[in-house]
Amino acid sequence: SQQGEEDPQALSIQEGENATMNCSYKTSINNLQWYRQNSGRGLVHLILIRSNEREKHSGRLRVTLDTSKKSSSLLITASRAADTASYFCAAYGSSNTGKLIFGQGTTLQVKP
Amino acid sequence: KAGVTQTPRYLIKTRGQQVTLSCSPISGHRSVSWYQQTPGQGLQFLFEYFSETQRNKGNFPGRFSGRQFSNSRSEMNVSTLELGDSALYLCASSLGGLAGVSSYEQYFGPGTRLTVT
Numbered sequence: 001s002q003q004g005e006e007d008p009q010a011l012s013i014q015e016g017e018n019a020t021m022n023c024s025y026k027t028s029i030n031n032l033q034w035y036r037q038n039s040g041r042g043l044v045h046l047i048l049i050r051s052n053e054r055e056k057h058s059g060r061l062r063v064t065l066d067t068s069k070k071s072s073s074l075l076i077t078a079s080r081a082a083d084t085a086s087y088f089c090a091a092y093g094s095s096n097t098g099k100l101i102f103g104q105g106t107t108l109q110v111k112p
Numbered sequence: 113k114a115g116v117t118q119t120p121r122y123l124i125k126t127r128g129q130q131v132t133l134s135c136s137p138i139s140g141h142r143s144v145s146w147y148q149q150t151p152g153q154g155l156q157f158l159f160e161y162f163s164e165t166q167r168n169k170g171n172f173p174g175r176f177s178g179r180q181f182s183n184s185r186s187e188m189n190v191s192t193l194e195l196g197d198s199a200l201y202l203c204a205s206s207l208g209g210l211a212g213v214s215s216y217e218q219y220f221g222p223g224t225r226l227t228v229t
Binding site for chain 1: 118168217
């Protein structure tokens with residue numbers, strides 16, 4: 001079963017625009033992590049937001065977390081062609097299992 | 113610090129053969145997890161090792177096994193390969209801890225692309 005489910009599954013925007021991706025999860029979490037994956041490569045860790053945090057920033061990335069709605073969003077501002085990738089949210093299924101459960105991801109295409 | 117490294121990067125094997133993949137975690141990280149990524153199933157957890165002990169296991173058959181060495185390096189082995197084992201195998205390392213890993217970021221390697229023919 002998936003812990004995180006991303007929406008939309010695919011997103012196509014022009015360079016300079018903002019991109020927003022949403023993630024919903026099923027169970028209580030300690031934290032939620034966002035990853036980027038360029039085609040067929042490894043996952044790059046973007047940001048971790050803890051359950052007691054509501055918003056976190058890292059460069060052009062802004063992540064929000066709403067534990068009451070069991071949802072998170074990733075905003076990429078002023079997108080660049082290099083942001084073209086798949087983005088995944090992931091959370092641990094339950095404390096101490098060490099098992100990160102991923103959603104199916106959002107494929108983002110940024111057109112130059 | 114050097115990142116997570118995985119070898120080999122690409123591998124082609126024949127059905128019935130076995131394969132061993134290697135992962136070197138970030139220096140100081142004691143937890144190593146393995147994931148399988150396929151287009152159909154997405155990213156799925158295989159197992160996690162901490163201090164040479166398998167601490168958690170996903171829902172994969174016994175053909176999938178792993179181990180961790182005293183220097184935290186880890187290997188995973190797949191025996192009697194099937195066509196469906198073709199996938200990107202990703203290793204991730206984390207600081208982890210005796211209390212578990214779920215408070216920590218996991219950092220991934222570039223993966224090993226396994227093709228079974």
